[in-house]
Amino acid sequence: MSVTCPLCHSRQVISLDRGKKIGGLIGTVGGAASGVAGTVSGATTGAEFGGAIGVVAGPAGVAVGSIAGAIFGALVGAATGGVTGAKLGEVIDQRVLDNYVCQDCGLTFSDHTSRDQAI
Incomplete structure (x- = not known):
């Protein structure tokens, strides 16, 4: 994924x-x-x-x-x-924890945040 x-x-x-x-x-x-x-x-x-x-x-x-x-x-x-x-x-x-970091914009977020945004 x-x-x-x-x-x-x-x-x-x-x-x-x-x-x-x-x-x-x-x-x-x-x-x-x-x-x-x-x-x-x-x-x-x-x-x-x-x-x-x-x-x-x-x-x-x-x-x-x-x-x-x-x-x-x-x-x-x-x-x-x-x-x-x-x-x-x-x-x-x-x-x-916010386990992910975007290499482009620098945002740190959790997997739950990315799933919530996708819905």
Whole structure:
């Protein structure tokens, strides 16, 4: 679907996606922080799993395996939080923010504004 500016009817319109970008960033940071803090079972389970695998290599293997497992858990938390935050931000972009800007006249508007003008 091509969005048209409700003021000058130009098709030179871009989406800003501010909510999606900010939501993704906040979700990624929050997911990683909760993964590192161990509040998400992913980091704890990852550390336990890494430690169990590291037993084969002795005490050093347990330490390295536990650290690697905790990092993996934090990465999983960051990825999950990032996707969730981006999806929430996308909904905010569509329903709350003026997500579009016309490159010809500079008008910022929401998708609802362009649909209301078309009717």
